[in-house]
Amino acid sequence: MKTYGLFELGGRRVRSVLLVGLFDEQDIAGADAVALDLRADRMKNAAIAPATVRAFTQRIGRSQTPPALLALVPPPVDTDALALALSLVVPHRPDAIVLSGATCGADVQKADVMLSVEEAKAGLTVGHIAILALAGDNPAGALSAASLAGKSKRLAGLAWNPAALGESLGISAAIPSPRLPCGLATARGLILLGAASASVAAVDWLGAETNEDSVSETCQTALHDGFSAMICERPEQVATVNRLFS
Numbered sequence: 001m002k003t004y005g006l007f008e009l010g011g012r013r014v015r016s017v018l019l020v021g022l023f024d025e026q027d028i029a030g031a032d033a034v035a036l037d038l039r040a041d042r043m044k045n046a047a048i049a050p051a052t053v054r055a056f057t058q059r060i061g062r063s064q065t066p067p068a069l070l071a072l073v074p075p076p077v078d079t080d081a082l083a084l085a086l087s088l089v090v091p092h093r094p095d096a097i098v099l100s101g102a103t104c105g106a107d108v109q110k111a112d113v114m115l116s117v118e119e120a121k122a123g124l125t126v127g128h129i130a131i132l133a134l135a136g137d138n139p140a141g142a143l144s145a146a147s148l149a150g151k152s153k154r155l156a157g158l159a160w161n162p163a164a165l166g167e168s169l170g171i172s173a174a175i176p177s178p179r180l181p182c183g184l185a186t187a188r189g190l191i192l193l194g195a196a197s198a199s200v201a202a203v204d205w206l207g208a209e210t211n212e213d214s215v216s217e218t219c220q221t222a223l224h225d226g227f228s229a230m231i232c233e234r235p236e237q238v239a240t241v242n243r244l245f246s
């Protein structure tokens with residue numbers, strides 16, 4: 001089955017990205033990558049966040065096969081929250097950020113500049129950290145997906161979040177992909193087209209579903225449509241994603 005390009009970070013293929021809360025103790029075994037959720041509404045106990053981020057990165061570094069490290073960060077419109085999240089994670093050399101709420105190419109450019117500042121502060125090579133743009137969690141981002149092409153050399157992929165987008169549309173995303181409501185189906189297609197236009201990977205999103213048959217069906221549909229990887233909300237999904245995307 002053809003995809004529009006493998007999702008790769010640091011020369012390593014990524015099939016599964018496991019979303020992990022800042023204060024969670026989830027099992028991360030088997031995931032190709034983990035995305036630490038640093039969005040503003042998840043940043044409880046912010047005073048201890050620096051120590052928690054440090055402890056988390058040390059924990060994954062002790063894994064027999066350490067996964068790639070990503071951080072799900074606030075949208076560019078919330079400059080202060082995004083700056084805080086980047087200041088917390090950049091010193092730990094993440095492979096990429098997942099930029100939530102990306103609405104246009106200018107948002108990716110803004111994140112690129114902010115990353116450059118934090119990389120310089122941390123003494124890192126500027127440009128090392130990639131961007132996975134979560135443009136499909138909001139209507140404007142889905143409609144402007146093609147505008148992300150050519151805006152940053154950091155751009156490694158485009159992703160969507162059907163639950164978040166569905167909430168903004170006032171509809172449920174808890175429907176298998178072949179029967180998505182028209183707004184979600186259109187956004188999904190636009191993310192795929194935007195990724196192809198930018199010559200980067202398209203990344204799909206699994207909700208909290210853990211039934212293996214349902215997860216398998218969703219993965220097979222994603223592969224057929226041209227997605228290259230999956231963001232997983234549950235560790236139970238990882239093995240199925242890795243098997244089907246191999």
